[in-house]
Amino acid sequence: xxxxxxxxxxxxxxxxxxxxNGCDIEIxxxxxxxxxxxxxxxxxxxxxxxxxxxxxxxxxTYRSRERLVELYAQxxxxxxxxxxxxxxxxxxxxRGMCNVEGGVDRYLPVDVYVPGCAASPEQIIDGVIQGLxxxxxxxxxxxxxxxxxxxxxxxxxxTSRRHMRQRLPHAED
Amino acid sequence: xxxxxxxxxxxxxxxxxxxxxxxxxxxxxxIVGVEADVGYVHRGVERACTSRFEFKQxxxxxxxxxxxxxxxxxxxxxxxxEQLVSTEVSRRAQYLRTxxxxxxxxxxxxxxxxxxxxxAGYEALxxxxxxxxxxxxxxxxxxxxxxxxxxxVCIGGxxxxxxxxxxxxxxxxxxxxxxxxxxxxxxxxxxxxxSLKYKGIGAISKEDAxxxxxxxxxxxxxxxxxxxxAEQSVLPxxxxxxxxxxxxxxxxxxxxxxxxxxxxxxxxxxRNILEGLPExxxxxxVKGKPEGESIMRLEAPRGELFYYLRGNKTATLERxxxxxxxxxxxxxxxxxxxxxxxxxxxxILASFDPCMSCTAK
Numbered sequence: 001x002x003x004x005x006x007x008x009x010x011x012x013x014x015x016x017x018x019x020x021n022g023c024d025i026e027i028x029x030x031x032x033x034x035x036x037x038x039x040x041x042x043x044x045x046x047x048x049x050x051x052x053x054x055x056x057x058x059x060x061t062y063r064s065r066e067r068l069v070e071l072y073a074q075x076x077x078x079x080x081x082x083x084x085x086x087x088x089x090x091x092x093x094x095r096g097m098c099n100v101e102g103g104v105d106r107y108l109p110v111d112v113y114v115p116g117c118a119a120s121p122e123q124i125i126d127g128v129i130q131g132l133x134x135x136x137x138x139x140x141x142x143x144x145x146x147x148x149x150x151x152x153x154x155x156x157x158x159t160s161r162r163h164m165r166q167r168l169p170h171a172e173d
Numbered sequence: 174x175x176x177x178x179x180x181x182x183x184x185x186x187x188x189x190x191x192x193x194x195x196x197x198x199x200x201x202x203x204i205v206g207v208e209a210d211v212g213y214v215h216r217g218v219e220r221a222c223t224s225r226f227e228f229k230q231x232x233x234x235x236x237x238x239x240x241x242x243x244x245x246x247x248x249x250x251x252x253x254x255e256q257l258v259s260t261e262v263s264r265r266a267q268y269l270r271t272x273x274x275x276x277x278x279x280x281x282x283x284x285x286x287x288x289x290x291x292x293a294g295y296e297a298l299x300x301x302x303x304x305x306x307x308x309x310x311x312x313x314x315x316x317x318x319x320x321x322x323x324x325x326v327c328i329g330g331x332x333x334x335x336x337x338x339x340x341x342x343x344x345x346x347x348x349x350x351x352x353x354x355x356x357x358x359x360x361x362x363x364x365x366x367x368s369l370k371y372k373g374i375g376a377i378s379k380e381d382a383x384x385x386x387x388x389x390x391x392x393x394x395x396x397x398x399x400x401x402x403a404e405q406s407v408l409p410x411x412x413x414x415x416x417x418x419x420x421x422x423x424x425x426x427x428x429x430x431x432x433x434x435x436x437x438x439x440x441x442x443x444r445n446i447l448e449g450l451p452e453x454x455x456x457x458x459v460k461g462k463p464e465g466e467s468i469m470r471l472e473a474p475r476g477e478l479f480y481y482l483r484g485n486k487t488a489t490l491e492r493x494x495x496x497x498x499x500x501x502x503x504x505x506x507x508x509x510x511x512x513x514x515x516x517x518x519x520x521i522l523a524s525f526d527p528c529m530s531c532t533a534k
Contacts, residue, residue: 016191018214020530022240022321024190025284029310029320032287032303046187064192064213067184093237096225098217118240118321 009041010132013051013075017068017104018094019058022118023085027055035121042128048074053131055124056108059087059094060101072108078138080131083110084124086117093117177205180515184213189522190288191529199515207510209503215533219493227488228254228463233324238495239531240321241284244277245473246495246531247326249480252407252471254328257463257484263453264409266330271408272446273316273325274471275439280309281474282390282432285526286357289429292519293370298360305353312346315339330456340447347440354440358433361426368426375521376424377509385505388498389476390431391525395423401472408471413445425524462486473498475526497531 016024030037031044045051048071060068072081083104086092091102104110111134114127177198184192192213198206218238222231235250236243248270255262287302310320316335317323325331335343361367377387382395392399400417402410418434420427463484471478476498483492506525513521 015185016214018192018216020237020240020243020322021191021528022237022243025240025321028190028284028288029303029307032307033300034304034307044187046185048185058214059216061214061216063215064184067192067213071185087237093234094216094218094221097221100216117237118319120320 009043010052010128010135011043011045011050012053012055012128013045013048013071014055014057015064015068015071017056017058017064017088018061018100019085019087020118023057023088023124026118026121026124027057027084030121030124035125037125037128040125040129048072049076051075052079052135053128054079054081054108055084055128056081056088056104057084059091059097060104060107062099062101065101065107068104069107078135078142080111080135080138081108082112082114082127082131084114084127085119086115089113089115176200182518184210191527193527193529195510195518195522197510197515197518202515204510204513204515204518207507209507211499211503211529211532213533214530218534219495222493223490228484228490229328229459229488231490231493232326232328235495236322236324238534239497239528241281241528242277242473242475242478242531243322244273244325245471245478247324248274249469249471249478250482251326251328253467253469253480253482254463254484256467256469257465257482258328258459258461260329260457260459262330262457263455264451265453266455266457267409268413268446268450269331269335269455270326271410271413272335272443273313273323273331274408275442275446276309276313276316278439278474279436280306280313281526282436283309285474285523286361286429286432288523288526289425289520290367292523293367295367295370298367302357305350305357308346308350308353312343315342315346327456329459330454332455334455335447335450340450343443343447347443351440354433354436358437361429361433370520371426371429371524372424374425374517375509375513375524376422377505378423381508382423382505385508386501387476387505388501389473390428390435391476391502391505393418394420394427394431396421399477401470401477405470407469410442412449413442415442425520428524462488463490473531475499475528475531476502495531495534497528497534499525499527499529499532502527503532 094100095102112127112130180197183194194210196208197204232247236247283306287299291299317325379396382392464486466483469480479496481494485491
């Protein structure tokens with residue numbers, strides 16, 4: 001059940017790991033009426049525990065890396081990381097500066113890279129939509145062992161009311 | 174018995190665009206103490222500019238200090254380095270630079286107003302202002318080729334020209350934007366919900382603003398007459414009809430009023446620039462290496478931006494120092510927070526328009 005909701009309405013968590021605000025204001029522009037990512041059901045959530053997609057901007061700085069990994073760890077599986085902007089992908093112009101780690105993929109497994117300085121709203125939307133495909137693949141991968149051992153069928157069977165009603169006389173046997 | 178609760182806000186929060194951490198000490202929801210931690214986005218730009226990059230590359234590097242006032246950063250650096258290598262910039266290039274700075278101020282102020290409205294719980298107004306802001310973003314894209322982070326300024330001039338068709342597009346865009354700005358002004362002045370929310374909240378007196386060295390709209394809303402555009406003459410502000418905007422009160426309402434009136438000013442200036450755009454070369458040749466010291470101040474959307482450079486006749490600078498408006502404004506912010514309700518914190522914070530990328534560099 002959650003699977004279908006997640007596909008129709010993924011919630012994003014946005015964290016600025018040291019960017020120049022250029023990509024952040026473009027993400028804000030995505031939430032505005034012209035680019036309006038809410039028409040895809042995408043909501044900006046501040047809570048990592050409710051979010052499915054982590055949008056990271058900026059080369060990871062020495063001080064923000066700990067917060068970034070913490071936020072990622074707090075998100076529930078399945079989760080997707082989208083790196084927004086040139087400096088998030090590789091370090092960009094900040095690569096090799098004294099306090100910069102050079103790209104978010106040194107700390108987190110990144111699913112989608114969105115290039116550009118600053119990444120334009122169209123590119124960000126494309127990246128998030130590609131992230132949705134990665135999210136679906138991850139959901140399937142999580143369900144795989146359960147499906148193998150019949151666990152998923154059992155769970156779905158018991159959570160559905162109609163099936164429970166069918167199941168009840170059977171339980172009396 | 175007094176008991177105070179300490180509430181952390183940040184470094185990740187839905188109301189914050191950037192990582193900054195505040196720790197509020199509260200008595201019954203009233204804030205009595207504030208600690209601010211702004212260093213999460215420190216990237217070491219100053220040090221890299223004096224070791225990794227040559228002086229001709231630095232305009233593109235310092236533009237990445239901040240995405241909102243990128244043009245002001247690269248322009249301040251460029252003007253300072255032009256003093257060192259003694260390059261004469263044509264009047265047309267100066268006018269085009271002023272044009273882009275004022276367009277940048279327009280979109281930055283609109284973003285701040287939108288963010289304030291959102292954090293005060295007025296989501297519909299956020300949407301409306303973000304929609305209006307896109308008009309300005311389209312103009313910027315038309316002139317420079319990029320929405321944000323346009324590297325428009327280079328040492329000796331500018332990269333792109335504004336031709337007659339582009340000038341007409343800008344004037345048309347501003348004509349479309351003007352009635353929307355009027356509607357916004359009316360909304361911010363007369364809307365009962367907004368004025369009730371914003372009046373008297375987050376106020377600072379004129380004396381305190383002067384003591385704590387507030388800059389930009391924060392100071393001008395409190396009645397301080399401080400604006401670099403009136404003091405310096407490297408950009409032709411006196412010729413394009415600049416007037417200082419000062420309000421009384423120092424609260425969120427006054428800050429919004431200052432921003433709205435400044436936007437009207439910027440629009441008038443952009444029109445004047447396009448009317449009297451002089452002819453001339455776009456770029457001048459740069460000869461020699463920077464030698465000596467220079468200081469440059471410019472008015473960013475948030476206040477005074479300060480650059481100090483020292484060169485020793487090599488391609489790499491010897492010392493560079495950036496002082497940004499938010500950095501000077503932090504003591505005033507801490508002062509304003511004391512005595513306010515905790516529930517008003519996001520709206521007050523957004524109305525300062527703080528820029529942590531600038532501050533931490």
